[in-house]
Amino acid sequence: MEEHTNNELSRPQVPPVFLLKTPSSPRDLYEEYFLKNTFALPSRQRSNSPTDSKETNNFEYIKYDPIFVPVFSHSFHAQNLEIMKSYFRPTADDGDSIGEKGAPLRNAFSGQGKKYGGLIFTSQRAVEALGHILEHGDIPAEITTSTSKDLILYTVGPATTRTLTPLRDKFLPFATIYGDEAGTGENLAHLILNHYNKLYPATAEEGEDSSQKPGLLFLVGEQRRDIIPRTLMSKTLDENQRINVDELVVYETTQMEGFETQFQDVVHAFVDSHILADGLRRCSQDIESSRQQQQGHQFIQEEMSNSNDWPHDKGSSDHEIWL
Numbered sequence: 001m002e003e004h005t006n007n008e009l010s011r012p013q014v015p016p017v018f019l020l021k022t023p024s025s026p027r028d029l030y031e032e033y034f035l036k037n038t039f040a041l042p043s044r045q046r047s048n049s050p051t052d053s054k055e056t057n058n059f060e061y062i063k064y065d066p067i068f069v070p071v072f073s074h075s076f077h078a079q080n081l082e083i084m085k086s087y088f089r090p091t092a093d094d095g096d097s098i099g100e101k102g103a104p105l106r107n108a109f110s111g112q113g114k115k116y117g118g119l120i121f122t123s124q125r126a127v128e129a130l131g132h133i134l135e136h137g138d139i140p141a142e143i144t145t146s147t148s149k150d151l152i153l154y155t156v157g158p159a160t161t162r163t164l165t166p167l168r169d170k171f172l173p174f175a176t177i178y179g180d181e182a183g184t185g186e187n188l189a190h191l192i193l194n195h196y197n198k199l200y201p202a203t204a205e206e207g208e209d210s211s212q213k214p215g216l217l218f219l220v221g222e223q224r225r226d227i228i229p230r231t232l233m234s235k236t237l238d239e240n241q242r243i244n245v246d247e248l249v250v251y252e253t254t255q256m257e258g259f260e261t262q263f264q265d266v267v268h269a270f271v272d273s274h275i276l277a278d279g280l281r282r283c284s285q286d287i288e289s290s291r292q293q294q295q296g297h298q299f300i301q302e303e304m305s306n307s308n309d310w311p312h313d314k315g316s317s318d319h320e321i322w323l
Helices: 002-010 029-036 078-088 124-136 141-150 158-171 185-199 201-205 227-232 259-305
Strands: 016-019 039-042 059-062 065-068 072-076 116-121 152-155 176-178 215-221 245-255
Touching: 016 029, 016 259, 029 065, 029 158, 072 124, 078 124, 078 141, 078 245, 116 124, 116 185, 124 158, 124 215, 124 245, 141 158, 152 158, 152 185, 158 176, 185 201, 185 227, 215 227, 227 245
Parallel strands: 016 065, 116 152, 116 215, 152 176, 215 245
Antiparallel strands: 039 059, 072 245
């Protein structure tokens, strides 16, 4: 039991990395990154490292403990999520009844005269909003699967793409994800202009009214830049190159109440635990050092007391020696 306690005290803590954000759902890529990877630091810059670190070529490979400290609070826009859900519902046209066997599916994203040919995502929160609809919106799988056949999902970067991909695979298996190499909204807008107009060459090349081209639905928060819709609908473009963009606010962001206090508490908790652990570790090391010194003294005493050549004090017994 004592040995276990000493081992626990001698184990340096894994240093934290504070993520000033709300955890993304269903998975947070920043958290996964720090949990899965190790990081190289010059060993001379650290006196302590986790027990699972290893030194190679004067480097230590350490792990970090990700700790979330939300700065903002995010909530879904319930009314607009209902609007979004309605876009997936089938609509009847030309005498067809909804759900009629053999009738082609028509909704906002599918069928002749569809309203939208794709969706635009520039935040993981927007992806979460779509996921909420697909998970809890009671939309039949045959509808989402059929809808995905001609659906384009434009994303601004790899993080958004990695969050979107599992949803695409589960609910929209035929949809195409495009644009993850863009990096910025402006770059994504130009990628969309080039890519989307090639998908509709009749309207783009033959000069038909751009209103015949399906638009794009941009899922956004209430705070966003307008670079994408402004670029895609710019009057400097030829009319047949313009792409109509509708923005739908699907989540809202507010400042997290008590953030400063929470952040201070988290930092202080780490500092206090680090100081306590360091103090206990040093105390344990001092005790162990003292114990080893005592054992050394005892060994010397035994060796010297057994030696006939060792000068004993005349006033002492045969078992007492001077050190």
